[in-house]
Amino acid sequence: MRLGALAYARRVRLVIARCSVDYAGRLSAHLPLATRLLMLKADGSVLVHSDSLSYKPLNWMSPPATFSTIDPDQEQVDAGVSEIWKVSQAKTADLLVISIHEILHDSAHELGIDPGLQKDGVEADLQKLLAAQIELLGDGHTLVRREYMTAIGPVDILARDADGAAVAVEIKRRGDIDGVEQLTRYLELMNRDPHLAPVRGVFAAQEIKPQARTLAEDRGIRCLLLDYDAMRGLDDSHSRLF
Amino acid sequence: MRLGALAYARRVRLVIARCSVDYAGRLSAHLPLATRLLMLKADGSVLVHSDSLSYKPLNWMSPPATFSTIDPDQEQVDAGVSEIWKVSQAKTADLLVISIHEILHDSAHELGIDPGLQKDGVEADLQKLLAAQIELLGDGHTLVRREYMTAIGPVDILARDADGAAVAVEIKRRGDIDGVEQLTRYLELMNRDPHLAPVRGVFAAQEIKPQARTLAEDRGIRCLLLDYDAMRGLDDSHSRLF
DNA sequence: GAATGTATCTCGACG
DNA sequence: CGTCGAGGTACATTC
Known part of the structure; x- marks a missing residue:
């Protein structure tokens, strides 16, 4: 059992925001401006979800990731950007940039430790x-x-x-x-x-x-x-x- | 049994709840009682997330799915269950049952249509x-x-x-x-x-x-x-x- | 840690 | 609608 995991607050932050998203890593990907759900997990990972196409996020950053906010420059402010989130993974140099235009909802929730999934009857013996x-x-x-x-x-x-x-x-x-x-x-x-x-x-x-x-x-x-x-x-x- | 409170268009409902989850489909799976994030999307699909292990939900139901709530029986009430969500997929007969013990947060958000992801640098390119x-x-x-x-x-x-x-x-x-x-x-x-x-x-x-x-x-x-x-x-x- | 096999794979393209 | 191949595959297990 790792103490480090317990030292962190087991929180998840939920943000509904109008935003655009850019990803650069194995490939480049871009999400135009729209309203989406941003999910920030306790380990620094980030998921960008829309209201359909279940299971898979539109875009994401896998843990371990570091999260920081940077101020938009004048050009970005003029374009309506109020805040920029930068999520990076040191190991792979992957980078996720979320340009926030408007935050419509913002809440954080303590979840506690999850006992995990118990699977049953899968193993095709x-x-x-x-x-x-x-x-x-x-x-x-x-x-x-x-x-x-x-x-x-x-x-x-x-x-x-x-x-x-x-x-x-x-x-x-x-x-x-x-x-x-x-x-x-x-x-x-x-x-x-x-x-x-x-x-x-x-x-x-x-x-x-x-x-x-x-x-x-x-x-x-x-x-x-x-x-x-x-x-x-x-x-x-x-x-x-x- | 009352029908879906989720028959709204283009909305996502976010619920933080103490719950247990059962899935029956290709396999059987069970999640013991714990606090989790439940994400109900506009197409009836449901995702159960914890605060770590990004990307993949602990459990889920893929669209198209129908959502309904049923009242717990006396035994379940005695066990602390206040509400039961039933998510089913007609085609595959997969079934996801979420037994809600306590709802800690509940909000719904209009997202609108997502323009979708633009990818660049894949094999097709x-x-x-x-x-x-x-x-x-x-x-x-x-x-x-x-x-x-x-x-x-x-x-x-x-x-x-x-x-x-x-x-x-x-x-x-x-x-x-x-x-x-x-x-x-x-x-x-x-x-x-x-x-x-x-x-x-x-x-x-x-x-x-x-x-x-x-x-x-x-x-x-x-x-x-x-x-x-x-x-x-x-x-x-x-x-x-x- | 690297390599291998599985997945409720998901997702898109194409016949 | 099925089939097939790719995936930022993810994820667990084994070497």
């Missing part, structure tokens, strides 16, 4: 389930082991088919091209091992993107769609809310 | 600029087209060199190994097309990581560093911040 239901690969398949180690990392599942031939399975929640590349590297390596070769590949996922499927099948890798709910059994539904 | 300045690939190069479609996706730029040979260009802001892999897949596919083959590859980026450069050159792919500022300078533009 697809791997565990598929290992337990290895026959989903096809009749007569047997499990050799999960997390079969190779020189470049663990293959999710190594199995053998009815004829005793090795089968390497890569499991993803969403099957993307990256996953196919990953499995391809494993297969290339494993097929150099005379104890294993020939090794066939199975790309298993709850959802397989068409391009990934195309690439996989082009490389002789079989695609297997996994039905998570069916595999988990319909017994435990996450109806904790009702 | 690089692609446009390189297409316009195709001679950066070398003397005598000509543009065939941007976003040349293949079965596994569009190649950023297809050009021909002074001898009329095809050149496939993959453009990245930051060139790492993934980009080289991507270009390699395109090249492999395109080289099967007798109308195109042989196709040479060029990996163009503002910044190319050493590992990516090594891999690319090992595969006969030429690396090209792009100077965005210089390229933009040949075009017409201006820096806004200073």
